[in-house]
Amino acid sequence: MEKARIVIVGAGISGLSCARHLMNQGVNLRILEKSSRPGGRCSSHKSHDDFYDHGAQYFTARTPLFKKLTEILKINNQVEELTHAIKQLSDDGSLHDLPDAHRYVGIPNMEAVPNALSVNLPIDYSTKVEAIKYAKKVWKINISRPNGRHDIIIADTLIFAIPADQMLRFDVPDCFKETLQHFKMDPCWAVMLGFKTALETSVSALRLNESEYQPLSWVMKKPDYSSGSIGERWVIHAGPRWSRSNLEMDSKQVISILFDKFSDIIDTKNFCSSGSKLWRYASGGRSHQFRYLADLSQSIIACGDWANGGRIEGAWTSGIAAAEHFLTEFKC
Numbered sequence: 001m002e003k004a005r006i007v008i009v010g011a012g013i014s015g016l017s018c019a020r021h022l023m024n025q026g027v028n029l030r031i032l033e034k035s036s037r038p039g040g041r042c043s044s045h046k047s048h049d050d051f052y053d054h055g056a057q058y059f060t061a062r063t064p065l066f067k068k069l070t071e072i073l074k075i076n077n078q079v080e081e082l083t084h085a086i087k088q089l090s091d092d093g094s095l096h097d098l099p100d101a102h103r104y105v106g107i108p109n110m111e112a113v114p115n116a117l118s119v120n121l122p123i124d125y126s127t128k129v130e131a132i133k134y135a136k137k138v139w140k141i142n143i144s145r146p147n148g149r150h151d152i153i154i155a156d157t158l159i160f161a162i163p164a165d166q167m168l169r170f171d172v173p174d175c176f177k178e179t180l181q182h183f184k185m186d187p188c189w190a191v192m193l194g195f196k197t198a199l200e201t202s203v204s205a206l207r208l209n210e211s212e213y214q215p216l217s218w219v220m221k222k223p224d225y226s227s228g229s230i231g232e233r234w235v236i237h238a239g240p241r242w243s244r245s246n247l248e249m250d251s252k253q254v255i256s257i258l259f260d261k262f263s264d265i266i267d268t269k270n271f272c273s274s275g276s277k278l279w280r281y282a283s284g285g286r287s288h289q290f291r292y293l294a295d296l297s298q299s300i301i302a303c304g305d306w307a308n309g310g311r312i313e314g315a316w317t318s319g320i321a322a323a324e325h326f327l328t329e330f331k332c
């Protein structure tokens with residue numbers, strides 16, 4: 001049995017920002033991450049020599065603190081402003097520019113953002129939290145590792161930085177359950193397509209209304225930072241309604257259906273490589289803005305994009321707010 005002062009579950013953007021803020025204040029902590037890399041939904045898929053951002057496509061920076069971080073990442077050549085014009089394809093087939101905003105992408109891919117945030121953080125990768133129990137003023141955390149080994153970690157404080165739906169599986173306080181049950185996160189099927197040569201289109205990124213262009217909700221040509229072998233890489237997202245109705249669909253069929261619709265909009269006959277990823281908990285929580293949940297009596301905090309309007313900036317800000325709450329209310 002191992003001991004830790006604070007355990008953070010999840011090394012996505014919210015878990016990383018929370019951890020970094022606490023570490024900067026000298027707090028001793030440990031992060032448990034079930035995947036082998038940081039980033040969660042802000043990650044990239046490697047196919048041969050080519051990377052595809054199959055989760056978050058870009059991020060915006062609107063709040064002063066997050067703008068400051070973005071500036072640092074820019075100076076370090078870890079992010080760059082997205083130069084693509086993003087268009088909305090209206091139901092009548094006309095194209096409109098989305099309102100102007102500063103949008104950023106990771107260099108060479110979106111994984112650059114979590115990679116930068118995770119430097120020197122104590123993260124146990126490939127470590128899945130299976131169950132938690134609060135008793136005698138400590139958290140008992142059951143974990144599993146890839147070799148099938150199960151362990152227990154004891155912590156004074158537990159900080160969850162995972163999607164709301166996933167948190168409901170755990171024995172969290174009733175006051176958390178009451179709030180979390182209102183968050184239904186939407187799934188998203190993402191398809192990655194490689195083309196030998198550049199497609200003949202002036203479109204780089206397109207938002208679509210799922211009900212009109214079913215199943216598509218988003219298509220984007222990936223910025224050309226990769227040194228891979230392919231002429232052009234595109235990512236396509238299916239909308240939440242279609243994704244939810246087809247959770248169990250075979251990957252090849254998903255690729256075929258999404259490509260058919262894609263080629264109706266952007267003239268192309270063949271792709272040379274393809275892949276797909278189902279995000280079961282892609283997005284949600286946009287209308288709720290309380291930033292985090294906390295229960296001092298059981299020393300537990302929950303943060304994540306779902307608590308702060310969704311998206312990368314919301315996740316990052318939620319993690320910082322959760323850390324601040326710990327520093328002001330929990331730390332003794």
Ligand SMILES: Cc1cc2nc3c(=O)[nH]c(=O)nc-3n(C[C@H](O)[C@H](O)[C@H](O)COP(=O)(O)OP(=O)(O)OC[C@H]3O[C@@H](n4cnc5c(N)ncnc54)[C@H](O)[C@@H]3O)c2cc1C
Nearest residue numbers: 010012013014034040041055056057058129304305311312
């Ligand atoms: C398809 C798609 C497109 C998107 N597009 C954009 C976009 O263009 N712009 C934008 O700003 N945002 C976008 N987003 C949203 C953005 O990716 C998220 O808001 C943000 O990454 C969420 O970060 P998070 O830390 O809250 O959660 P997550 O990224 O989900 O991180 C949670 C982490 O916890 C880990 N974990 C979960 N359960 C356990 C467990 N039991 N034990 C250990 N570890 C666990 C997971 O592996 C994961 O690493 C998109 C998301 C998706 C899926």
